[in-house]
Amino acid sequence: MSEGGPAVRRLADWDREHLRSLADEFGSPLYVTDLQRVRENCHRLREAFPDAHISYAVKAHAGRAVLETVRDAGIDAECASAGEVERALEAGFPGDRVRYTAVNPPAADLDHVVSRWEENPEMTITVGAADTIDRLRERGFDGRLCLRANPGIGAGHHEKVRTGAHAKFGIPIDRVPDLAEDVRDDVALVGVHAHAGSGISGDDLSAHRELVRRMGDLARSIDGLEFVDVGGGFGVPYREDEPPLSLDAVADATREALGDTDARLAIEPGRYVVADAGVLLSRVNTVKDVPETTVVGIDAGMTTLLRPAMYDAYHAISNLSRPDAEAVSTIIAGPVCETSDVFADGRLLARPERGDLLALGNAGAYGYEMASTYNSRPRPAEVVLDGDESRLARRRETLDDITTLERTASEHIPN
Numbered sequence: 001m002s003e004g005g006p007a008v009r010r011l012a013d014w015d016r017e018h019l020r021s022l023a024d025e026f027g028s029p030l031y032v033t034d035l036q037r038v039r040e041n042c043h044r045l046r047e048a049f050p051d052a053h054i055s056y057a058v059k060a061h062a063g064r065a066v067l068e069t070v071r072d073a074g075i076d077a078e079c080a081s082a083g084e085v086e087r088a089l090e091a092g093f094p095g096d097r098v099r100y101t102a103v104n105p106p107a108a109d110l111d112h113v114v115s116r117w118e119e120n121p122e123m124t125i126t127v128g129a130a131d132t133i134d135r136l137r138e139r140g141f142d143g144r145l146c147l148r149a150n151p152g153i154g155a156g157h158h159e160k161v162r163t164g165a166h167a168k169f170g171i172p173i174d175r176v177p178d179l180a181e182d183v184r185d186d187v188a189l190v191g192v193h194a195h196a197g198s199g200i201s202g203d204d205l206s207a208h209r210e211l212v213r214r215m216g217d218l219a220r221s222i223d224g225l226e227f228v229d230v231g232g233g234f235g236v237p238y239r240e241d242e243p244p245l246s247l248d249a250v251a252d253a254t255r256e257a258l259g260d261t262d263a264r265l266a267i268e269p270g271r272y273v274v275a276d277a278g279v280l281l282s283r284v285n286t287v288k289d290v291p292e293t294t295v296v297g298i299d300a301g302m303t304t305l306l307r308p309a310m311y312d313a314y315h316a317i318s319n320l321s322r323p324d325a326e327a328v329s330t331i332i333a334g335p336v337c338e339t340s341d342v343f344a345d346g347r348l349l350a351r352p353e354r355g356d357l358l359a360l361g362n363a364g365a366y367g368y369e370m371a372s373t374y375n376s377r378p379r380p381a382e383v384v385l386d387g388d389e390s391r392l393a394r395r396r397e398t399l400d401d402i403t404t405l406e407r408t409a410s411e412h413i414p415n
């Protein structure tokens with residue numbers, strides 16, 4: 001197989017025996033992340049966009065091993081918070097390969113990022129509101145600045161992830177040229193940016209094209225820009241029969257829509273890099289036949305993988321313990337006391353028994369990152385694979401981890 005590997009890695013392509021042995025060794029629920037697949041995905045992106053500047057949207061998976069792998073694959077880091085900036089720098093991204101995209105940034109984030117910028121003056125900060133520039137200036141920032149435009153075009157797999165037209169994000173695109181003129185004397189204006197949304201499929205390509213076209217026009221109206229960043233959002237197939245997005249088609253559409261610009265094209269995918277590099281393993285706690293279906297209770301829940309509860313997202317699920325059993329229609333549910341804690345309803349699954357191990361596919365992007373401790377449930381462990389090696393990348397959280405931050409009602413908590 002080439003360095004880029006296959007265009008898509010489906011749940012059925014994982015080594016079932018290996019996954020079972022990992023769950024035996026490390027317990028469940030367990031995230032498993034294959035670093036080789038992360039490398040392949042980075043490689044494919046670089047092949048499809050050879051001239052572009054590529055950053056990885058750290059929010060998709062900010063684990064140390066993933067960040068180091070992306071760094072070594074020559075892709076930079078796009079960070080959405082001070083915490084992500086910190087983790088990128090800690091993972092060895094040099095300052096000139098780190099960009100911070102401020103979204104309604106809390107003062108503490110700006111304090112922290114500016115102090116990190118002082119040590120890494122090649123870092124770039126992207127702002128989506130004019131007054132964020134004032135707040136940065138108050139803290140002494142006069143470095144590399146990028147303006148995030150709101151191009152009025154959103155796209156993506158769910159209403160909740162369509163960013164490009166939402167007033168929360170970016171500066172209305174027609175105001176960006178004037179603002180660019182205004183800030184020029186105070187900072188080094190290096191780029192413009194926009195992001196349509198997440199999980200863009202082949203059907204959304206026309207929206208992507210229109211966004212890129214508007215960004216090309218914007219970039220041509222401002223002199224001296226280094227880059228024009230058209231965001232991330234490249235989708236991956238979550239359903240078994242869904243064809244993969246053609247990266248080449250996206251790249252062609254992007255180049256054509258951008259037109260000639262002195263500014264270099266930049267992209268910042270997250271999901272594409274990590275989604276199919278990860279699976280979530282979970283054991284069956286309980287099997288309950290009710291008149292209309294079979295309810296399969298598993299030890300992962302919406303606190304482990306939020307996407308189905310939040311976006312009705314589909315994740316492929318298979319029974320690794322009993323792949324040949326007769327398929328039955330199931331509800332696959334978690335242990336959280338919430339109606340929305342359901343991974344699938346009406347899903348055909350090889351009839352499971354208590355103790356069976358299930359795998360949920362495409363869990364590498366926005367999986368662990370969105371995990372929570374709701375219902376006082378510790379977050380899961382994560383194992384990384386690299387070739388024949390596997391090792392614990394993140395230990396399982398304990399109940400002590402959850403309670404360690406609090407004091408009794410009568411204890412004085414120092415601020």
Ligand code: LLP
Pocket residue numbers: 057060078101161163195197198199200231232233234268269270271272307311365366
């Ligand atoms: N750039 C910006 C400014 C973004 O806001 C995002 C994602 C990305 C890049 C990367 O998008 P990607 O290539 O990963 O689609 N939790 C949701 C996705 C939220 C994405 C938020 N922003 C999900 O699980 O589907």
